[in-house]
Amino acid sequence: MTINRLLVANRGEIARRIFATCRRLGVETVAVHSDADADAPHVAGADRAVRLPGDSPAETYLRIDLILEAARRTGADAVHPGYGFLAENAEFAAAVIDAGLTWVGPSAKAIAAMGDKVAAKALLADAGVPMLPTWTEPDQVSDFPVLVKAAAGGGG
Numbered sequence: 001m002t003i004n005r006l007l008v009a010n011r012g013e014i015a016r017r018i019f020a021t022c023r024r025l026g027v028e029t030v031a032v033h034s035d036a037d038a039d040a041p042h043v044a045g046a047d048r049a050v051r052l053p054g055d056s057p058a059e060t061y062l063r064i065d066l067i068l069e070a071a072r073r074t075g076a077d078a079v080h081p082g083y084g085f086l087a088e089n090a091e092f093a094a095a096v097i098d099a100g101l102t103w104v105g106p107s108a109k110a111i112a113a114m115g116d117k118v119a120a121k122a123l124l125a126d127a128g129v130p131m132l133p134t135w136t137e138p139d140q141v142s143d144f145p146v147l148v149k150a151a152a153g154g155g156g
Contacts, residue, residue: 003027003078003102007071008046009092010082011061015042018080030074032067034060048074061085064092068099078102088115117151 006022007030008015019029019042031046036055043049050070052060060066062085071079079096081087081104093108106114114120124131 001102003104005030005047005074005076006078006080006104007032007050007067007074007076008042008080008082009061009067010080010085010087011037011040011042013042014082014084016045018082019045030070030076032061032070050074057085064089064095067092068095068101071096071099071101076101078104080104090115117149 005028006018008018009032010018011031011033015031019031022029029046029048031043031049032052033040033043033049034052034055034057037043038051050073052063052066052070054060064086067079067086070076079101081089081092086092087105088111090108090112093103093105093111096103097108105111113123121131121134
């Protein structure tokens with residue numbers, strides 16, 4: 001599979017890094033941007049740019065329909081989610097593939113499986129991956145620093 005034109009469904013430093021790699025590989029790039037980000041460095045760093053009307057992420061970077069339309073309008077044959085925004089959205093990954101585009105990221109099935117931390121840990125344990133024990137009671141934790149994560153919190 002050859003990627004000729006990649007749309008990055010993100011902004012900022014991650015988009016710029018992906019664009020730099022694409023340039024080294026000879027792949028054309030497409031940026032998307034909100035109205036608020038029209039003059040952002042990632043927009044200037046791409047070969048093409050598409051405005052997503054609106055200012056907030058909910059109006060722009062989180063709109064699967066607008067991102068797929070931007071890919072269609074620019075002739076992009078692949079989509080990279082970057083991180084954050086829709087990167088951990090299995091529906092987005094599936095929609096990209098259903099639109100006949102190449103998804104540059106983990107499969108929708110993998111995204112869904114890893115979205116629930118409890119289910120992900122069980123899946124990894126079943127695969128034989130060694131892991132630390134899970135503590136469910138506060139008195140099981142001694143006085144060292146502890147990070148508490150929501151089971152369905154996403155974000156790694």
